[in-house]
Amino acid sequence: xxxxxxxxxxxxxxxxxxxWNYPMVSVLIAARNEATRIHPxxxxxxxxxxxxxxxxxxxxxxxxxSTEAIxxxxxxxxxxxxxNQGFGKRxxxxxxxxxxxxxxxxxxxxxxxPGPNWITAMTAPFVDHMVHWVSGPVVTNAAASLASRYDAxxxxxxxxxxxxxFAIGEPVLSQGANIAFxxxxxxxxxxxxxxxxxxxxxxxxxxxxxxxxxxDGCKFQSDQQALVYTLAPNSWAxxxxxxxxxxxxxxxxxxxxxxIPLVLTFCMSLLFLAIPFRFxxxxxxxxxxxxxxxxxxxxxxFRLLSSGWKMTGDKPGWTTxxxxxxxxxxLVVFSGLVGPVRSSYLWxxxxxx
Numbered sequence: 591x592x593x594x595x596x597x598x599x600x601x602x603x604x605x606x607x608x609x610w611n612y613p614m615v616s617v618l619i620a621a622r623n624e625a626t627r628i629h630p631x632x633x634x635x636x637x638x639x640x641x642x643x644x645x646x647x648x649x650x651x652x653x654x655x656s657t658e659a660i661x662x663x664x665x666x667x668x669x670x671x672x673x674n675q676g677f678g679k680r681x682x683x684x685x686x687x688x689x690x691x692x693x694x695x696x697x698x699x700x701x702x703x704p705g706p707n708w709i710t711a712m713t714a715p716f717v718d719h720m721v722h723w724v725s726g727p728v729v730t731n732a733a734a735s736l737a738s739r740y741d742a743x744x745x746x747x748x749x750x751x752x753x754x755x756f757a758i759g760e761p762v763l764s765q766g767a768n769i770a771f772x773x774x775x776x777x778x779x780x781x782x783x784x785x786x787x788x789x790x791x792x793x794x795x796x797x798x799x800x801x802x803x804x805x806d807g808c809k810f811q812s813d814q815q816a817l818v819y820t821l822a823p824n825s826w827a828x829x830x831x832x833x834x835x836x837x838x839x840x841x842x843x844x845x846x847x848x849x850i851p852l853v854l855t856f857c858m859s860l861l862f863l864a865i866p867f868r869f870x871x872x873x874x875x876x877x878x879x880x881x882x883x884x885x886x887x888x889x890x891x892f893r894l895l896s897s898g899w900k901m902t903g904d905k906p907g908w909t910t911x912x913x914x915x916x917x918x919x920x921l922v923v924f925s926g927l928v929g930p931v932r933s934s935y936l937w938x939x940x941x942x943x
Contacts, residue, residue: 591851592890596897598757599750604813605715612642613716615709616692616773620674620682621700622651622938625660627821628700632664640709647690648700649674649682654939657700677940679766680792687776695776697769703731703819704768711816712770715809722775722807723800725752725761726768727814729902730822737829738822739910740917745822746898747891755847756810761801762848766793768818771800779803795842814901831936833921837929856926858887859919888915 617635621628635646646669650658661671672689674682687695694713698704708726715721727749732742748763755761779799801808823829843849862884892911899905934941 591854592887592894595751595754595758596890596894598754599894600897602753602757602810602812604711604816605717605809605811606813607714607717612640612710613693613713614643614691615640615645615694615696615713616686616690617644617646617696617698617709618683618686618690619646619648619698619700620651620679620686621648621653621657621661622679622682622940623653623655624657624700625653625655628657628660630703631698631700632661632666634703634705635666635669636664637706638704638709639706642713643692644668644709645670645691647672647686649686651679651682652677683792687773690773693773695771695773697766698818699767699820701821702728702767705815705817707815708818711813712768712811714813715811716770716772720804720807721809722772722804723797724770724809724811725756725764725797726770726811726816726818727753727901728765728767728818728820729898729904731819732822732904733824735824736910736913737826738824740914741822741829742904743895743910743914744918746902746904747895748898749901750894750898753810753812756808759805760844760847761797761808761810762794762844764793764797767820768816769793769796775800775804775807794839798844812901817902830921830925833925834929834932837925838932840926840930852926856922858884859922859926862919863923891915891918 619631624631638644646666648661648669649672650661651674658671661669670689672685675685675688676682683697694716696709696712712724712726715724729745729749730738730742732739748765752761752763752765755763779796782803783799797808823832840849840852843852865881865884895911896905
């Protein structure tokens, strides 16, 4: 299965069409308590190089720190600062959409760093009028901590899995840090929307709504200039909390292309964790038979990850990869058991569900 996804991913080709009529773009950024993380984002936004008309709308989701003041001090060109008219990221994005004037809406997060040609790259696929949604690549900037390095490695695989879903025509994953869509298409989709009432997952839920409405109109922009970097968790506590948020939305995913791969990954991880106990309590030939499929999975994981870092150039060391082989099954099993049954969790100082 992983090899199938890898081949689909490496077969993707970036859209590098030169636009003659650049559409007006509205960049929406929801921010809550980002005072310590938003500076690099503001610098990146200031460096954007887009030939068309551009507006940046930052929506403050009732921050309890100096986020709004920092944005005001940055004095970004064409930047509008709004107060969220509701609570949570979904309400913040809707607040921004109510004031947006752009033909194309681009979403990113308040802790992300796009490159100067990011908007140009993300809008290039819309030269095809049949394109309604574009997802872009997202990876993390690894810090020195092991948790951060592990997270960066896992995002390389997530990048390949996200792109491969679009390549086979069954997109399931999308990162809210790098999304673009036609405003007119969103207005149509939102009137029929059945989005679950969850704090996490609006990116994949909204993608599913677009894909249902426009099965051939959702694309992935694999151009390196569309790449967005986000900050990696600095601690294992942050990383585990993030994974629990992700798995909390798993029951809403596409059963065939979303839930079944997750179940298979969970079962393989459980098998991996069971081998040491089998060695201790039942030293027989069955152990070696169990090792064979796990060895194949480790090789397939490596090939998938390597296809991701070939795009970004951020190749990890072997030490990080070997540690990830041991850590990944623990995280998968724990988050797979706990995440889907949690009724609520703490996110940016606010308890949500």
